[in-house]
Amino acid sequence: MTATVRVESGAPYDVTVGTGLLERAVQELPAASRKVLVVHAAPLRQVADVMRARIEASGREAVLAEVPDAESGKTAEVAAFCWQVLGKSDFTRSDVVVGVGGGAVTDLAGFVAATWMRGIAVVQVPTTVLAMVDAAVGGKTGINTTEGKNLVGAFHEPHAVWCDLAMLETLPAYDRVAGLAEVVKGGFIRDGVILDLVEDHADALKAEQLSPEALEVLEELITRKVRVKAEVVAADLKESHLREILNYGHTFGHAIEYTERYQWRHGSAVAVGMVFAAELAHLAGKLSEADVDRHRAILSSLGLPTTYPPGRWDALLTAMRRDKKTRGDLLRFVVLQGIGNPVRLEGPDPALLVGAYDAVSS
Template identity: 45%
Template sequence: MSAIRRVEVSGGTTYSIEIGAGLLDDGARLARTVRGRHALIVSDENVAPLYLARLEAALHASRPSLSVAHFVIPPGEHEKTLARFGECLGALAALGATRDASVIALGGGVVGDLAGFAAACWMRGIDCVQVPTTLLAMVDSSVGGKTAVDLPSGKNLVGAFHPPRAVIADTTALRTLPDRELRAGLAEVVKYGAIFDASFLDWLEAHAEALLARDDEALAEAVARSCRYKADVVARDLYEHGDRAMLNFGHTFGHAIETEQGYAGTRGDGLNHGEAVAVGMVLAARLSAALGRASAADVDRLKHLLERLDLPTSIPDGLAPQALLERMRLDKKADAAGLRFILWDKAGAARIVAGVPDDAVLAVLAAG
């Protein structure tokens, strides 16, 4: 087993993110995260055949008496619904889960969000252990405790802040990740450099090919660095009243694209979350430049890096600017002052900007 990287997260609830190869087989490490005698493993039909039996076997090797049940959903963002949430609660009821039970989220962001929300609500809150199997989940959704399900009118509109008890990221799971999903995760990795640290963008430019080739050390380093950036901002702002909102760089545009496409990316005929965020980051950078806050050179640098990682950087055909703007009005990042965006002054230096004029946003959307 390679060296384990550890990132500590504080800010109300303290927990560890452990990153390394082979952690899915480390039964003792996994079992330490489960306090009671019940565990519900939540996964999807893509991930469960690969890793569920392996995870359960590792748990039972260290805790033979642990009562384990499974709740497996079809894959895709369109499954992150109130109906699936209710079914997950039903699985906890069937297990007889008590207040010291654990929900183990084995999968990507959809599984993590759904499982985390169920854990937040069962008996007013039980432990959730995040075991992410996608790069996107490792560097973003599994960390920080934001859990939710979607409504037809918007993404992540019903949810709760519920920090995990632990995050265990086995980087060998990335070997089975489809190329498109790996690239989607790299979009969120780029985001951390864009908003917090231009030197991380330097590192990503130097290691772009290694990351695409799934070099274990490069991926582990990218995950660890990303988690450290996120852990730092979560510690300062657990409930997203201030600095944590900067993690939404590109997401106001990206979520609007996803919602307007009906989350078609999970069916293969639209952008998935990471791809939409990649486009959204370029649009946010262009909006920053249009408002005189950033240089066109920084926009070009970001666009070029994303293109090197084989990510889209323009709005898909068929999406009307006005329709996207209306989606943004219902986004969680809008408030009484109007639309809020995360914009940047330069690469590595982002800020929250409220009251951005509609005409400026529409002009950027119209330019694609």
């Protein structure tokens, strides 16, 4: 059984969610492509080899580019390595890049495709929950710098996205759970059914082995979160207004990642970031205490963190000032004015920020 979500943005494409989709991903590569660069992290070498064999069986030339795993692969040096492979293999504008891996790999593959000859096709094959529901969908690509996360990038929509749920069955439980933070985010900003499903099935979703029931729930959660993102991206591809709501929890979350030198999982940082945003909204008179408590309860039920150590406010504030939503010296946050109603909070009183930090670090 598969579900397909159409992303009706600048260049419409489909996000397909189901099991056993690798063959279809190869069969439905851009018709004009003759060469395919498969960008993958080392743990997915076997999957990449299977992809290469299937690509070559389709009459195309396949080239593999193995890159460092996780955020260490999202650097200018790694992107330059991929460009070098493309150049030495004589890739043209009609050829295609395929990203096979987690969010860091799909971000990198998209950025490489966006910048090679000013843009060639990219097909994303995300293998983690986080990549399926967030990084691979929406056309945002990027790499990190020493100054911060995703500060260099481009908007470059994929040709297609294939979310093969079979990839999740061997994923470590905590990696899967960390990705669910982004799913929960979709529930808080738009689709309340997501929150209900997580509340009802948290134990099954965080179990070491996914039961058939949990896999079915996970498919619905992923499809619902992709649909949330598709609706937002269709209305605002380049994040000029509405798309900023997808950054709920990310301003503080990215600051944690930067402060921790990217040793925290993205989902863990965003989980704490959502609690910070909820506390900030409560202090600003926009969100009830019960809704703040619901943030903590849902995230905790999945085993995600909801607190961060005290004594690090200055470093976090410095990092937040580098956030993409910041305008000059004006800090801007996405907060909730009730569940499902995200709004912007611009230039909040510094005392509110410190108060929210105290609430997540106590």
